[in-house]
Amino acid sequence: MKRHALTTRLWHWINLVCVVVLFMSGLTISNAHRLLYWGDWGFSRAQAWLEVPRFPDWMTIPGYYSLAVARDWHILMAWPFALGLLFMWVAMLANRHFKRDIATSGSEWRPAAIWNDIVQHLKLNFEHEGSKYNFLQKLAYGLVLGVFLPMMVFTGIAISPGMEPTFSWLVEILGGRQSARSLHFIFAFLIAGFFVVHLALVILAGPIHQIRDMITGGKQP
Amino acid sequence: MKRRNFLVAAGAAFVAGCNRIAETDAGKSLLGAAEGWHKSAHRLLTNREALAPEYPRSAISPFFRGNGSTDPQNGDYPRHVEEGFANWRLEVGGLVETPLSLTLDNLKALPQRTQITRHDCVEGWSAIGEWTGPQLSLLLEAAGLREDAKFIVFRCADNLNGQDYYESVDLIDAFHPQTIIAHSLNGEPLPVRNGAPLRMRIERQLGYKQAKYLTAIEAVASLEDIAGGQGGYWEDRAGYQWYAGI
Numbered sequence: 192m193k194r195h196a197l198t199t200r201l202w203h204w205i206n207l208v209c210v211v212v213l214f215m216s217g218l219t220i221s222n223a224h225r226l227l228y229w230g231d232w233g234f235s236r237a238q239a240w241l242e243v244p245r246f247p248d249w250m251t252i253p254g255y256y257s258l259a260v261a262r263d264w265h266i267l268m269a270w271p272f273a274l275g276l277l278f279m280w281v282a283m284l285a286n287r288h289f290k291r292d293i294a295t296s297g298s299e300w301r302p303a304a305i306w307n308d309i310v311q312h313l314k315l316n317f318e319h320e321g322s323k324y325n326f327l328q329k330l331a332y333g334l335v336l337g338v339f340l341p342m343m344v345f346t347g348i349a350i351s352p353g354m355e356p357t358f359s360w361l362v363e364i365l366g367g368r369q370s371a372r373s374l375h376f377i378f379a380f381l382i383a384g385f386f387v388v389h390l391a392l393v394i395l396a397g398p399i400h401q402i403r404d405m406i407t408g409g410k411q412p
Numbered sequence: 413m414k415r416r417n418f419l420v421a422a423g424a425a426f427v428a429g430c431n432r433i434a435e436t437d438a439g440k441s442l443l444g445a446a447e448g449w450h451k452s453a454h455r456l457l458t459n460r461e462a463l464a465p466e467y468p469r470s471a472i473s474p475f476f477r478g479n480g481s482t483d484p485q486n487g488d489y490p491r492h493v494e495e496g497f498a499n500w501r502l503e504v505g506g507l508v509e510t511p512l513s514l515t516l517d518n519l520k521a522l523p524q525r526t527q528i529t530r531h532d533c534v535e536g537w538s539a540i541g542e543w544t545g546p547q548l549s550l551l552l553e554a555a556g557l558r559e560d561a562k563f564i565v566f567r568c569a570d571n572l573n574g575q576d577y578y579e580s581v582d583l584i585d586a587f588h589p590q591t592i593i594a595h596s597l598n599g600e601p602l603p604v605r606n607g608a609p610l611r612m613r614i615e616r617q618l619g620y621k622q623a624k625y626l627t628a629i630e631a632v633a634s635l636e637d638i639a640g641g642q643g644g645y646w647e648d649r650a651g652y653q654w655y656a657g658i
Binding site for chain 2: 211212215220221223224226228231232233234235248249250251252253254257258259260262263264266267269270350351352353354355356357359362368369372
């Protein structure tokens with residue numbers, strides 16, 4: 192048996208492209224109106240809880256200011272992103288990847304065990320016996336797959352005026368349209384944060400080995 | 413510093429790659445198609461008559477921001493402002509059985525709809541206001557749409573950057589119960605900033621669809637021969653999506 196299932200590997204790389212394009216085109220959309228609000232409405236500094244800095248051209252798609260082109264990319268990549276996530280969840284539940292490798296057990300939530308995991312991470316000791324991932328990995332992957340990525344889809348649907356008549360309950364749960372927009376922004380940056388830490392740990396844990404396994408599947412240890 | 417340079421180079425290279433894809437014919441048609449997929453998904457999931465949320469009076473924003481044209485100076489518009497819009501007329505024409513020419517009093521004599529709704533700008537901001545006016549469906553039924561009418565075009569008095577503002581919707585949004593020709597905002601005649609004396613409210617779409625300074629409503633079979641052919645001022649000028657429900 193392979194270390195990573197084919198569905199996991201396929202989704203991983205498709206999702207990477209989606210997230211990068213969505214994030215970079217999202218930065219252009221953010222540049223169009225750099226104020227974030229809570230509640231249903233807001234249009235000026237007086238109502239804003241945050242003024243977002245202007246993102247430079249090299250980190251935005253299309254690389255110059257065009258809200259229309261950025262929206263084209265954003266709404267295109269939203270499809271493989273959302274459908275891919277749905278597909279990954281179905282696959283993860285069907286092949287037991289979630290239950291076997293990601294779901295945590297009660298004993299893992301003991302403070303002493305968590306502390307030990309943190310210490311081992313800080314010592315850059317990535318060997319762990321028994322399960323495939325240690326507690327912090329399970330927690331990170333679980334949060335990203337179960338909360339951060341789905342929240343991007345839900346908050347995205349909530350800020351679409353054509354979807355709102357059907358999903359007004361979703362907008363209400365999220366606290367209003369401008370709250371949903373703020374949350375869309377916050378979760379985008381939480382995913383960006385995960386991306387940076389994930390990349391750093393892959394590099395520290397042996398990038399060639401890690402990336403090769405995520406492409407070929409690798410061997411079960 | 414070196415790492416930052418690497419990041420900038422990597423970002424710029426990725427952006428260049430995306431732009432290269434966007435310039436190919438396949439890339440263009442893919443980017444254009446996504447708009448259609450969203451529209452189909454919205455139409456599949458949302459009932460044609462389903463209403464955008466309406467709010468209580470207490471939710472109304474204290475000030476309703478104006479955007480785009482906020483004080484048109486072209487053509488007859490300044491004279492109409494001076495006259496208090498006493499001679500303003502709204503023409504209903506194109507592919508209809510009986511063209512209409514209506515005064516503001518004619519419009520106010522029709523059954524009115526008042527709705528407190530949220531206006532969402534494509535840039536990201538929102539404001540809530542109370543709009544009053546007759547439903548567009550009343551006018552279209554009175555004029556009688558011909559079989560070949562597929563779109564409703566809204567003509568506007570304001571000229572922005574050398575081009576006349578216009579917008580368009582299909583018949584599903586044209587006959588939606590919340591699609592009204594508003595003459596009042598928060599119980600007062602529309603301010604010039606917000607489109608006096610008449611503007612469209614198409615509540616399930618973004619702000620650029622809400623044509624202001626409305627002079628004519630025109631039923632057409634195709635949008636191709638109008639101005640830049642993309643169905644609206646911002647669609648022609650900057651490539652905004654014609655379906656503004658996303």
